[in-house]
Amino acid sequence: MSIVPDSITIRRPDDWHVHLRDGAMLEGVAQYTARQFARAIVMPNLSPPVTTTALADAYRERILCAIEPGTHFTPLMTAYLTDATDPDDLADGFARGILTAAKLYPANATTNSAHGVSDIARLAPVLSRMQDIGMVLCIHGEVTDSDVDVFDREAVFIERHLSRILRHFPELKVVFEHITTQDAVQFVESAGPNVAATITPQHLHINRNAMLVGGIRPHAYCLPVAKRETHRLALRKAATSGSSRFFLGTDSAPHSREAKESACGCAGIFNAPYALESYLQVFADEGAFEQFEGFASLHGPAFYGLPVNEGTITLERAELVVPDTIDVGGAQLVPFHAGETLQWSIRR
Ligand SMILES: NC(=O)N[C@@H](CC(=O)O)C(=O)O
Ligand SMILES: [Zn+2]
Numbered sequence: 001m002s003i004v005p006d007s008i009t010i011r012r013p014d015d016w017h018v019h020l021r022d023g024a025m026l027e028g029v030a031q032y033t034a035r036q037f038a039r040a041i042v043m044p045n046l047s048p049p050v051t052t053t054a055l056a057d058a059y060r061e062r063i064l065c066a067i068e069p070g071t072h073f074t075p076l077m078t079a080y081l082t083d084a085t086d087p088d089d090l091a092d093g094f095a096r097g098i099l100t101a102a103k104l105y106p107a108n109a110t111t112n113s114a115h116g117v118s119d120i121a122r123l124a125p126v127l128s129r130m131q132d133i134g135m136v137l138c139i140h141g142e143v144t145d146s147d148v149d150v151f152d153r154e155a156v157f158i159e160r161h162l163s164r165i166l167r168h169f170p171e172l173k174v175v176f177e178h179i180t181t182q183d184a185v186q187f188v189e190s191a192g193p194n195v196a197a198t199i200t201p202q203h204l205h206i207n208r209n210a211m212l213v214g215g216i217r218p219h220a221y222c223l224p225v226a227k228r229e230t231h232r233l234a235l236r237k238a239a240t241s242g243s244s245r246f247f248l249g250t251d252s253a254p255h256s257r258e259a260k261e262s263a264c265g266c267a268g269i270f271n272a273p274y275a276l277e278s279y280l281q282v283f284a285d286e287g288a289f290e291q292f293e294g295f296a297s298l299h300g301p302a303f304y305g306l307p308v309n310e311g312t313i314t315l316e317r318a319e320l321v322v323p324d325t326i327d328v329g330g331a332q333l334v335p336f337h338a339g340e341t342l343q344w345s346i347r348r
């Protein structure tokens with residue numbers, strides 16, 4: 001067993017995958033992310049989605065308005081790829097610093113993805129341009145074919161699509177997002193340096209039993225769905241390995257309590273309020289304290305070609321009781337780890 005210190009100070013971290021939503025929900029949740037992270041890659045799956053540079057620019061303004069004055073937080077915007085995406089618009093948004101990445105959702109893979117790409121082959125001109133200009137492609141890597149079991153959708157995506165995308169565009173910078181399987185870990189490890197992956201706190205903490213044993217637990221349901229224990233262990237190993245190809249992306253995805261606790265509950269876990277505390281617990285339990293800063297604060301900027309943040313954040317060993325619910329503009333959200341006691345707290 002390695003020695004675990006009582007506090008840890010790291011460079012300010014970033015969240016490389018978050019859903020901040022819009023309207024009242026945005027107003028309520030943005031501050032939780034801004035308190036923990038200096039920057040965040042903001043997902044474009046609003047309804048309707050953020051498909052152009054102009055829409056991303058307007059959305060960025062709304063996010064900045066939702067952040068409390070005095071908070072230093074930079075939203076990094078993404079454009080949602082559709083069958084109609086214009087490569088010139090993407091390149092223009094990227095050159096002007098409005099867009100940081102583009103996002104590929106296979107049609108109907110997840111929340112608000114009905115406008116996603118129906119045939120990845122049609123994206124060739126877009127992907128080719130992104131490869132040329134060094135713009136990152138973020139991918140929700142699950143197939144949506146109805147004959148594929150929901151627990152196999154990520155592994156089948158690698159085989160049917162991801163390998164092919166990288167064969168055609170071998171220099172394209174790809175983030176395989178919120179990976180949930182050993183297959184994805186192995187794929188990223190054996191791919192070139194232009195391929196990386198984000199890992200969420202929930203996929204490091206829970207396996208599918210958390211969702212299905214002793215009653216159905218909608219607050220543990222997100223997409224890609226948590227897999228069996230062997231996969232969780234592979235993800236913990238990857239995250240804490242020190243490999244620069246794996247970095248932090250919470251996939252915090254708030255839905256109201258009613259939308260989650262329903263006959264057809266929404267996918268998504270709201271983990272923004274205690275994301276760092278949750279991740280650190282994993283690194284502490286794995287005896288990988290020294291790898292925490294790389295995962296949280298260094299590997300992501302290096303991959304995106306951005307500077308690391310100035311300033312630091314300190315977490316200390318101090319119990320933290322996660323509330324059962326969090327009130328956000330009148331709606332109740334159930335956070336990840338609701339009712340549990342975490343062992344680490346951010347020093348304020
Ligand atoms: N992760 C989720 O379960 N849900 C996300 C969409 C996504 O990231 O796939 C959402 O927007 O609710
Ligand atoms: Zn996703």
Ligand SMILES: [Zn+2]
Nearest residue numbers: 019043251253
């Ligand atoms: Zn997401």
